[in-house]
Amino acid sequence: MQVFVTGASGFVGSAILKELIAAGHSVLGLVRSDKGAEEVAAAGAQVLRGDVNDPEILKQGAITCDAVIHTAFNHDFSRFKQNCEDDRKVIEILGDALAGAGKPLVVTSGVGLLNYGRPATEDDVPPGSDVIPRAASEEAARAAMAKGVDAYIVRLPPSTHGAGDHGFVPVIIDIAKEKGESAYAGEGHNVWPAVHRNDAARLYRLAIEKRPALKVFHAIGESGVLFKEIAEVIGGGLKMPAVSKTGDDIAAHFGWFAHFATMGCPASAEKTKATLGWEPRGKRLIEDMKANYFN
Numbered sequence: 001m002q003v004f005v006t007g008a009s010g011f012v013g014s015a016i017l018k019e020l021i022a023a024g025h026s027v028l029g030l031v032r033s034d035k036g037a038e039e040v041a042a043a044g045a046q047v048l049r050g051d052v053n054d055p056e057i058l059k060q061g062a063i064t065c066d067a068v069i070h071t072a073f074n075h076d077f078s079r080f081k082q083n084c085e086d087d088r089k090v091i092e093i094l095g096d097a098l099a100g101a102g103k104p105l106v107v108t109s110g111v112g113l114l115n116y117g118r119p120a121t122e123d124d125v126p127p128g129s130d131v132i133p134r135a136a137s138e139e140a141a142r143a144a145m146a147k148g149v150d151a152y153i154v155r156l157p158p159s160t161h162g163a164g165d166h167g168f169v170p171v172i173i174d175i176a177k178e179k180g181e182s183a184y185a186g187e188g189h190n191v192w193p194a195v196h197r198n199d200a201a202r203l204y205r206l207a208i209e210k211r212p213a214l215k216v217f218h219a220i221g222e223s224g225v226l227f228k229e230i231a232e233v234i235g236g237g238l239k240m241p242a243v244s245k246t247g248d249d250i251a252a253h254f255g256w257f258a259h260f261a262t263m264g265c266p267a268s269a270e271k272t273k274a275t276l277g278w279e280p281r282g283k284r285l286i287e288d289m290k291a292n293y294f295n
Contacts (some may be wrong), residue, residue, distance in 0.1 A: 002026045003208065004061035007072030008088075009036030011167065012108070012160060015201035016069055017045050023205055028065055030057065030072065048081045053086060055093050062097035062105075067208040069106045070094060070231065077256055084133040088140040095144030095151065104208045107141045110134060111193055111218060111267040112260070113159050119223055121208040122216040123153075145215065152207050153216045157193035157267065158260065159230075159265050160200055160219070161285055163292045168192075169285075171257055173234055173293065182235035182242045183261075184252045188228025190264035195221035196282025204278040220269035223282035227261065233286055237294035 003020050007013035008029025017027050017040065030052060037047045050196050052072040063069050072092065091107050098105050113132050114120035129136040136154075144151040145180035158168050176182040182271035200219040207217060210245040228242075235242030245253050254261045272278055283291065 001208070002028060002029070004028045004048075004065035004068045005045075005063075006030045006058075006068075006070045006152060009033075009039045010071060011162075011164060012156070012197055013071040014039065014043070015162070015197045016071065016204050017043050019198070019201035019205050021045065028061055029075060030061055043204075044149065052090055056150075058093045059097045062094050062103075065103075067104045067106075067206065068094055068098065069204050071108050073108065074118065081133040084129065084136040088129075088136040091137060091140035091144065095140065095147060095149045098144070098149050099147050100111055102150065103114065104211050105144060105149055106204055106207050107137055107142075107153055109138050109153050109155045110143075110158070111155045111220065112117075112263060112265050113138070114267065115149075115265050117265070119266040120218075121268050122214065122271045144253055151215070151232065154200075154204060154207065154216050155199035155216065155267070157195055157220055158192040158198060158263065158265065159225070159285055160197050161194060161288050162197040162282070165197075165293070167259060169230065172230070172261070173238070175254060175257065176234050176238055179253055181240050182231045182238065183245045183246060184228045184231040184242065185250050185262045186244060186246055188226060188231060188244065190227045190262060191224030191266050192227060192263070193220045193223055193224050193232070193265065193267045194217045194285035195280060196288065199278075199280040199282045203272065203276065203278050208280055210276055212275050214271060214275045217272040217276070218267055218269040219272070220267045221282065222284055223268060224266035225285050229286060229290070233289050237289070
């Protein structure tokens, strides 16, 4: 089938593109920049130049392809709430374009929305976007489902990792470099789920191929990695101490990232594995960090 992928040159989107092509599918990749267009074309995909917030571009991609995978998202946290609402609009446009077409739409969310003091499951529903702005994407996906669109939600963990990562772990590394020490909050017992990006890419592919009754999938390779262990590996990689921060020192060290550094959101992928036959095969987070994050 031909698959329309938004964010096709991004960290996750580019892995999905390669996964789809390797499995025999063709890809139409949405990109904004010349560099992105070159990368997508070099990977063997067709290029659609344009902005993900352009309704006509989105409609063109959705209508001309057999399936849609939406990974594009603006990670500028200085305007996070607006970015979440923009993503809602994108999903609404894609959903309206696919209504009645019988084509699958896969959107991206995160397990960080779910914090219940236990491993979150695919059955859990996050609080509303008035409480957690990022929930807007799931609300839009469920609204599309209500219109008869065959929509699916893939929840990614706080660390979707691999060579070339520019997500949360590199953010912590940069903070440690700036501060001269690697830190964790309190005893560092909060945990982050993790998955290798190639494993996540395979999950997206399986979702559009199998189109099961289950509508929410967890791309979870590891249910929870201790944040203290992450900080210690960073300390070792940068040859600096790993230290505990408490009280106001947490915000002083992490700044805007303090919420994520203290977040604990263990998650299960048992239903995802049973439904899709998906099993993570890539490196685990700590192994990957040691191999690729300090070269």
